[in-house]
Amino acid sequence: MKEINKFVKKSVSKVDLSVKERKELEAEYIDHITEIYKEHLEDGFSEKESLEYAIKIFRSDNWLGDSSINQKKNYIQFGLLSIFFIYLIVLVPIYFYISRMEVFKSGISINSFIPFRTIYAIITSSMDGDFGNIMRLQRRIVLFLSLIPMGIFIPIITSKYKSFLSNLKIYLFIALFLELCKILFPWWISIDYILLNLISCIIGYGLFTIIRKYVVQKRAINI
Template sequence: MNKQLKNYIKHIVEQTDMSDVEKKELESELQDHLLLLTEEYIVAGHSEEEAVNLAIQAFGNEQALSKELNKVISPYKMPLKIISGLLFSFYAFVVWIILIGGPGRSSAGVYNPYDWKMNINIIPFKSIMWYATGIDHINLSTILYNLFGNMAIFAPLGFFLPLLFKKCTNVKNVLIYSFLASFFIEVIQFVAHRGQSDVDDIILNVVGAYIGYLSYKLLRTLSLKAVQLVSFKTTHK
């Protein structure tokens, strides 16, 4: 990439009030836009050096762009954090009620007190395959609840983790913390006699968290594009 363009983008991004991961995403977006604009000027007959200068000129002053980006981001960042924190707390409470503390989790309904081996499955995909191939002898609502329900209940976790915690802005950490949360719940269910512990529940929970993370990334990309559009229009009035 042209050194002049690289430095121009770097100066814009460095002055924004974003996390390191967000800055990298913004840098990538700006790079794509500027390279495309530069290519258009080259096709129009300009030299590469002229095209770069024209693209930078069209985008605007570095400090002005950074200032406008911060204006768009900053007013909503703290309220968004507070609202997200409250929603996450409510979500965690609901998950606890559903999986651990609810009346439907009494030992009488789902826990076998006479054979502990009946209360745990450590063979990956055993339960998933049993439900997936059991349409002829298992109620459809039971299949949907045990397969898609386990994914759905952890999808919000994959969305909230990168939104609230800087350590979880990459998929690796989201999957690790989702795995640990699911494992913790399964252990509590087994020890407290509140349900049957199943490695497949953990697998489905982590898949659900991954789907939630992808939703966060999509929303994040769309919001960054919107911020850039607003900033670009503001600086070119």
């Protein structure tokens, strides 16, 4: 929107930055305000109300003119990246340790490409009291839950809060990468595991959007 662009350009012009840094800052702020504007618009408010609300939220965040706020923001980003890094350090060994336990057979068969056939067989056998498949089902649940945080972290790391499609592409890449890594080892590969990994990430994204919307609404109430 022209109003948002005009507001951001006027605000950023007061900051002592190089031309390149100013343009990057403008793009970041425009994306931030536009995202808030669209969310408020989707909630049923008029364009004028949504614009005023977005600018009000932006100003309340004190993005400009307060180095302590910007420094705090940098600390938060660093903290989130550190937590994500620790999460990866914990996730990778767990994922491949559990995958290594799938030694009942290895490689790829025609059944590997039939969605949910493998997991369905595991569930039905578990219900019949098959101890081996009960253990396999438990391991799959652990992996399923362990990838949900990935769905939360990715939009934060990439700053693509609103774009589900952009995040979905990353989730799909992660799900494929984790499963294809098994080709390097004599482990069982199945499309089920790719789909389950993807669903885990999508659930994480859903939780992220709910939490983020709650935080934004709470902030608006406190203004």
